[in-house]
Amino acid sequence: MLLAKPLIVDSMQRINPTLVLDLGCGKCNFSRKFIEKGIPVTGVDKESITESHDNFTFVQQDILDFKFELKYDLIMGTGILHFLKREEAHQLIEKMQKNTLPGGFHFLICMSNEEKPDNKIHFYPDKEILNKLYSDWEIIHNTPCLSKEHGEPKHQHKILVFLAKK
Numbered sequence: 001m002l003l004a005k006p007l008i009v010d011s012m013q014r015i016n017p018t019l020v021l022d023l024g025c026g027k028c029n030f031s032r033k034f035i036e037k038g039i040p041v042t043g044v045d046k047e048s049i050t051e052s053h054d055n056f057t058f059v060q061q062d063i064l065d066f067k068f069e070l071k072y073d074l075i076m077g078t079g080i081l082h083f084l085k086r087e088e089a090h091q092l093i094e095k096m097q098k099n100t101l102p103g104g105f106h107f108l109i110c111m112s113n114e115e116k117p118d119n120k121i122h123f124y125p126d127k128e129i130l131n132k133l134y135s136d137w138e139i140i141h142n143t144p145c146l147s148k149e150h151g152e153p154k155h156q157h158k159i160l161v162f163l164a165k166k
């Protein structure tokens with residue numbers, strides 16, 4: 001199975017956003033690059049975080065309660081959607097899509113259904129589900145792959161790296 005890293009690097013190189021929303025931002029692993037470039041980034045997480053930059057706005061909130069008041073040209077959700085129930089994730093994706101500017105991007109890293117084939121409750125999509133949810137977007141990557149090795153004992157997750165343009 002492919003490794004995620006080259007797909008993530010390729011995705012990041014294709015995006016040149018002006019306003020970013022990072023849902024479930026954690027330590028801003030994927031939005032840090034944009035924060036450091038001075039691009040305005042809003043991060044939403046239910047846990048408090050330590051990231052602090054003039055151009056970074058942190059909202060401590062459940063992502064399901066986040067009020068979209070702006071339209072973004074990049075919305076990211078990495079390692080987060082599997083915490084939601086399927087229907088919640090579908091509704092959130094719909095809201096994210098409505099609040100994306102034309103030509104804007106969604107960058108998702110989802111735990112794939114191959115990671116937890118028996119979990120019928122939470123959002124562990126396969127490629128087809130993401131294709132369906134984004135049927136009127138240009139899909140650039142929607143690729144089952146393996147995350148990098150981490151943790152103790154060392155392990156990898158079966159994930160989908162997904163990039164689409166509105």
Ligand SMILES: C[S@@+](CC[C@H](N)C(=O)[O-])C[C@H]1O[C@@H](n2cnc3c(N)ncnc32)[C@H](O)[C@@H]1O
Pocket residue numbers: 023024025026027028029030044045046047061062063064077078079080083
């Ligand atoms: C696996 S971490 C991923 C962090 C980051 N996006 C990344 O890719 O490194 C998941 C993050 O989602 C947050 N989280 C989980 N469920 C959430 C929810 N319903 N609302 C807001 N944040 C949530 C957790 O607090 C955690 O920071």
